[in-house]
Amino acid sequence: MVEWRRQRARLEEARREVETRMSSSGQYGLDDAMSDELSELSLYDNHPADIGSELFERGKDLALRDVDKLRLQEIDRALQAIDRGTYGTCQRCGEQIPAERLEAYPLATLCVDCKRQDEREHPDRDRPVEEAFLTPGFARTRLDGTDNVAFDGEDSLQAVWRFNQRPDYDEDYEYLGQDNELDDNEGVVDDIDKVSNEEYKSQLR
Structure with missing residues (x-):
């Protein structure tokens, strides 16, 4: 139980950090419209290549915000698992996740063996969903x-x-x-x- 209290403190600290980033003004660079940042009256007359760098930066800012949203969900799930008394239990095999793994990655929901098996069964899970939609070409x-x-x-x-x-x-x-x-x-x-x-x-x- 003492170890769970320590993990809860780490998770709550991580949650505060994510919430601070998400609530702070200008953290992701998304406060202003893209047209305002470019000082353009309209983007309709611009070729996409003319604003390629700006479009990349806007996409990166959106991705950083989405990553924080997903991380917040993972932290909340871990805190709920502590409240239920299931924290540290592998969701696949039901065995106890080693303390060393939880120390390195407090959000782990699978033990090392099950995680390796999951990665073998789903090698493309971390790939963009667009790849499956666009493959093969056209x-x-x-x-x-x-x-x-x-x-x-x-x-x-x-x-x-x-x-x-x-x-x-x-x-x-x-x-x-x-x-x-x-x-x-x-x-x-x-x-x-x-x-x-x-x-x-x-x-x-």
Whole structure:
């Protein structure tokens, strides 16, 4: 019980620190609107690259605030577990979590063995949720395996990859392991662009 009192004091101190950060004005740099920070009347006429650095900083500030919100929830769960008398018990196997682990990480809810097993079973848990949504590329507009023959997101990517590739000029070029059969004049908008590399070299002789 004495050890639990010490852990409670550590957790309450950590909770005060997080609450202080969340309540202090300007801690995350989110007090002002982004347009006010940029001294711009409007952001509609700006290319995203023009404010790339500012957008990154705003995203970082939001992430720091969200991390503190999650940490506060973890601290509250640990304090509630102390009140219930379940603090220090592994939520997976029910065994007692070693004191050394709780000393190093007071918010631990799994013992070392269960934590390792959990990481093996869910290796991508700490990855951004957007990755699963966007994998494979253009997953939202991928129509392969359906009866739809529309020009989808994957076709757009393939068109970009094929751009400016010419048969007999890039002989080693392979698209998805297949031979490239392209119209040599695809994308040509001027007659002079139809002159092949071989024709150009023959004119130099």
